[in-house]
Amino acid sequence: MMTSEDTAKICLITTGGTISSIYDEGIQALRPGLSVDALLDRLPKGMGNIEVIKRELYQLDSANAQPHHWQTLAGAIKQVSEEIPDLYGIVVSHGTDTMVYSAAAVSFMIQDFGKPIVFTGAQIPASVPWSDGPRNLLDAIRVAAFGDLGETCIVFNGEIHRATRTKKVRVNSYDAFDSMDPSPIGMLARNIVLYEGRKKRDHSLVPRYDTKLDDRVFLLKVFPGLPPQTLARIVDMGYHGIVIEGFGSGNIPTDENALTGGILQAIDQKCFVVVSSQCAFGQADLSIYAVGRAAMDVGAMSAHDMTSEAALVKLAWVLGHTTEPDRVREMMAISYVGEMSFTTPLPPRNKTKR
Structure with a gap:
């Protein structure tokens, strides 16, 4: 527990985004700069017993972020946490456009x-x-x-969201982000x-860093008239x-412009297929309708209640570790x-006292 005399060390890692943008007269548009x-100078002077350690990683518009940037960011977090073992936490400033992808990847x-x-x-x-x-x-x-929190999150507009559920x-609104079932994990x-269901601080844990990814994962939005050949082109x-x-x-088309054949062909060519929902709330349950069960019957996996962003990042992370179908x-x-809110539970991890 922290006492009033202790100094809480946190590391601020900046990556660009709107928060660090300036208006460039030359291009007549905003760009990170x-x-x-300069970011810290805009905060109230004197932050009590908080010491901010600064790391400038990128000046990047997050629309330009790529999977290798996620890996570099995770590596930077690993490096600073090993250099300064008594850190209380990490803050990453990031553009909002792809923040949920980067935060999910770091998770x-x-x-x-x-x-x-x-x-x-x-x-x-x-x-x-x-x-x-x-x-x-x-x-x-x-x-x-100061938060009793032991996971990756997004803090925005006074709310605390789990990174993989956002x-x-x-x-344009200040409340840019929402949690997709359940509610946010906290508020300021x-x-x-902080609400129950979150992961709490636990300094007895030994962090596991694993940045292996297969970035050859595609996110495809179904729409009326989508040509089934699209799947073959992606493969x-x-x-x-x-x-x-x-x-x-x-659900997917199974009559005119049916996607089932393309899914089956993709799976036969060792390309893994996961089906998520276009809806922000709820879940993909392929067993309800015939047009969903058709995808399941040819070998597609359900994303359940994962967001499409989290499903894409997770599949990339999983395929970075194995391509064996049963293990995937x-x-x-x-x-x-x-x-996900309901799944096979993760096996318990051993704890080692520091």
């Missing part, structure tokens, strides 16, 4: 961290007086330093309010996994970091 020092690649890894950003650049960036950054620092749902007011392009975002509970199915059915 604020340094980590899978760094497990049993035992401390908060907090992603945050802004809808309005911190260089603008009414930006939400300073508040979000300060909230994230509070959670990293979607960006608003383009006078105090940090021909060298993809090893496809997340199909189906209608409703994971087994791993996709395990909830490793709370990405």
Whole structure:
């Protein structure tokens, strides 16, 4: 437990995004440009017993983020946590466009961290007086330093979301993110309010860092008129996994422009297929309708209530470890970091006292 005399060390890793953007007269548009020092200068002076260690990793618009950036970020978190073992937590400032992908990837690649890894950003650049960036950054620092939390999360607009259960749902509003069933895992007011069901701080855990990924995973949104040959083209392009975002509970066309043949062909060519839902809330249950069961009968896996973003990242992470069909199915059915609400439970991990 932290006493009033202790200093909470947290590390702020900046990666760019709107929060660090400035207006460039030359291109007449926003681009990342604020340094980590400039971001911190916009916070209230004097943060009590919090020491912020600074790391500037990227100046990247998150629309340009690639899977290798996720791996580099996870490596940076590993490096700083090994250099400074008494860290209370990590804050990552990131663009909102692909924050949920990066945060989900870090969740899978760094497990049993035992401390908060907090992603945050802004809808309005911190260089603008009414930006939400300073508040979000300060909230994230509070959670990293004092929150009884032991998992990767997104802190935004006073809410704390599990990284693998979050979607960006608003383009411009301050409340850009929502948790997709269940509710957020906490909120910030006078105090940090955290709900049951979260992972709590546990300094006895030994973090497991595993950044292996297969980035040849495709996310395909089903729409009326989608040509079935699209699946074969995706496989021909060298993809090893496809997340199909189906209608409703994971339904796909099975009559005109039927996708079942393309799914079967993809699976026969060693390409794994997962079906998620286009709906923000609820789950993909392929057993309800004939048009869902058809996908299951030819070998597609259900994403259950995973978001499509989390399903894509998880499949990439799983395929980085195995391509053995039974093992892939087994791993996709395990909830490793709370990405699904009902699944095969993760086997217990041994704890080692530090």
